[in-house]
Amino acid sequence: MKNTLLKMIGITKTFPGVVALDNVDFTLNKGEIHALMGENGAGKSTLIKVLTGVETFETGRILLNDSERSIVNRSPQEAQTRGISTVYQEINLCPNLSVAENLYLGRQPSKLGLVSWKEMNIHAQKVMDNFEIPVNVTVSLENYSVAIQQMVAIARAVDISAKILILDEPTSSLDEREVQKLFNIMRRLRNEGLGIIFVTHFLEQVYEVCDKITVLRNGGLVGEFEVERLPRVQLVSKMMGKEFDDLASIKNEEPLELSKEQETPLFSARQLGRVGHIKPFDLEIYPGEVIGFSGLLGSGRTELVRIIYGADSPDSGEMKYKGKKIYFKTPLDAMKKGFAFLPENRKEEGVIADLSVRENLIIALQAKKGAFKLISRKEQEKLADEYIKLLQIKTTGTEAPVKQLSGGNQQKVILGRWLMTNPELLILDEPTRGIDVGTKTEIQKLVLKLAFEGMCVIFISSEIEEMLRTVGRMGIMRDREKVKELSAAQLNQDAIMSAIAGGSGNENS
Numbered sequence: 001m002k003n004t005l006l007k008m009i010g011i012t013k014t015f016p017g018v019v020a021l022d023n024v025d026f027t028l029n030k031g032e033i034h035a036l037m038g039e040n041g042a043g044k045s046t047l048i049k050v051l052t053g054v055e056t057f058e059t060g061r062i063l064l065n066d067s068e069r070s071i072v073n074r075s076p077q078e079a080q081t082r083g084i085s086t087v088y089q090e091i092n093l094c095p096n097l098s099v100a101e102n103l104y105l106g107r108q109p110s111k112l113g114l115v116s117w118k119e120m121n122i123h124a125q126k127v128m129d130n131f132e133i134p135v136n137v138t139v140s141l142e143n144y145s146v147a148i149q150q151m152v153a154i155a156r157a158v159d160i161s162a163k164i165l166i167l168d169e170p171t172s173s174l175d176e177r178e179v180q181k182l183f184n185i186m187r188r189l190r191n192e193g194l195g196i197i198f199v200t201h202f203l204e205q206v207y208e209v210c211d212k213i214t215v216l217r218n219g220g221l222v223g224e225f226e227v228e229r230l231p232r233v234q235l236v237s238k239m240m241g242k243e244f245d246d247l248a249s250i251k252n253e254e255p256l257e258l259s260k261e262q263e264t265p266l267f268s269a270r271q272l273g274r275v276g277h278i279k280p281f282d283l284e285i286y287p288g289e290v291i292g293f294s295g296l297l298g299s300g301r302t303e304l305v306r307i308i309y310g311a312d313s314p315d316s317g318e319m320k321y322k323g324k325k326i327y328f329k330t331p332l333d334a335m336k337k338g339f340a341f342l343p344e345n346r347k348e349e350g351v352i353a354d355l356s357v358r359e360n361l362i363i364a365l366q367a368k369k370g371a372f373k374l375i376s377r378k379e380q381e382k383l384a385d386e387y388i389k390l391l392q393i394k395t396t397g398t399e400a401p402v403k404q405l406s407g408g409n410q411q412k413v414i415l416g417r418w419l420m421t422n423p424e425l426l427i428l429d430e431p432t433r434g435i436d437v438g439t440k441t442e443i444q445k446l447v448l449k450l451a452f453e454g455m456c457v458i459f460i461s462s463e464i465e466e467m468l469r470t471v472g473r474m475g476i477m478r479d480r481e482k483v484k485e486l487s488a489a490q491l492n493q494d495a496i497m498s499a500i501a502g503g504s505g506n507e508n509s
Helices: 044-052 076-081 098-104 118-130 146-159 174-191 205-208 230-238 302-308 331-336 358-370 377-390 409-418 438-452 464-470 493-501
Strands: 004-015 018-029 032-038 060-062 084-087 162-167 194-201 213-219 221-225 266-273 280-284 291-296 316-321 324-326 339-342 427-428 456-460 473-478 480-486
Touching: 018 032, 018 044, 018 060, 018 194, 032 146, 032 174, 044 076, 044 084, 044 331, 076 084, 076 456, 098 118, 098 146, 098 456, 118 146, 146 162, 146 174, 162 302, 162 438, 162 456, 174 324, 205 230, 213 230, 230 493, 266 302, 280 302, 280 480, 291 302, 291 438, 291 464, 302 331, 302 427, 302 456, 302 464, 302 473, 331 339, 331 358, 339 377, 339 409, 358 377, 358 409, 358 480, 377 409, 409 427, 409 438, 438 456, 464 493, 473 493, 480 493
Parallel strands: 018 221, 032 194, 032 213, 084 162, 162 194, 291 456, 291 473, 339 427, 427 456
Antiparallel strands: 004 018, 004 060, 213 221, 266 280, 266 316, 316 324, 473 480
16 A cells, blocks of 8 residues: 655755755655754755755655655645645735635635636535534625634645645644644544644644654754654754763853842842733843743743833833833833844844944944934944944944844854943854854854943853853743743753753653
């Protein structure tokens, strides 16, 4: 009996200067939910794009239904005709149209060239009832929740004879009850013989609903594993590329832990949270300490600091600054209180490519001062020169376009921008990602120097070695929740990875 729906063999895909996929294999069987996992840059999205015709690939073969004939999908539409459908995290339907119209968009039943609305609505309602999705198909899709919209997208994908269903982060915007409804549909489709590729960062969900896991790392295949035979902590180690006890030599000195002589923390949060983003958490930060947040991509690290900085508004809990309650409507409010935030995505949220190094450096300080207290050109140039020298930014001068700088030097510019505001609390989200080892070391040393001088620093990194070198206390994030906090004495790789995985090293499910 033939059970293989899909084989991707030796897939290689390169972009200028980057090997996105390096000889990757992937197999999907009938009646299987198969998790595709890996950290940022692992190659998950590229593999899906190659399969669905969004991207081409240089070498390798794609085989369907045990056939030995290799196929190439040149567009998502061509993939769809071969029974491969994708439901993305961002719903790609038309919210202003009815549920029925979305279900049959582009394939409406017609008579004599006219759409048969009655027939379409009847068929659509049967499909929704069959999936136990409680909707009126004549109502506009925008009137229903994100969860319902995703289920409609899945129903549409299956109704057009999908044999392979790709779910790309489908649970990111769902609450626990909605996730369970989605899982019920996934199990049902699996029982009907569909193969489901489930792209997610949530470990708990993988162990709840999946049969197999394929792990990618840095564009390469780590391996394919049966869920029941892969303990969670081993999954984490395979995703991060670290085995237990292989970091013992990286840090000879004890991790930094500063005494909290002051009774009042600089910043504290009590049950601060935002539904669908981050579960309520408690946090205290004292002057002169570096606190880290560790967890897999999608664990809630960035969501936590965005709430602290006012980029997202909390819907529960409270914050205090120097013992007094505060509320930030905007990041500018946080900036004026002495907060600074270096974001994870420096290209989209950091450097302004068409501006000069000087303009990029002074922009935050000017925003903090306000439009009626303009910084003179002479003062701008003086400040820019000072921070170029302080951070050893390699540039031809203050007026050089920042886009001409290397990634590491762009990161230094953004760091200089926030240091120029003289913050009391500095939030660094992946400050060393994608930069060379020498620059990483410089930034780590600077962070420790700033803390020694009394600044509070929140430090987020996916690299355990970097965290162990830099932080004195660590919060562990998992599935959008702060699940544990490790003191300096508890900071070691085994404890961190076990906490991220959600149990002891022997836990399977």
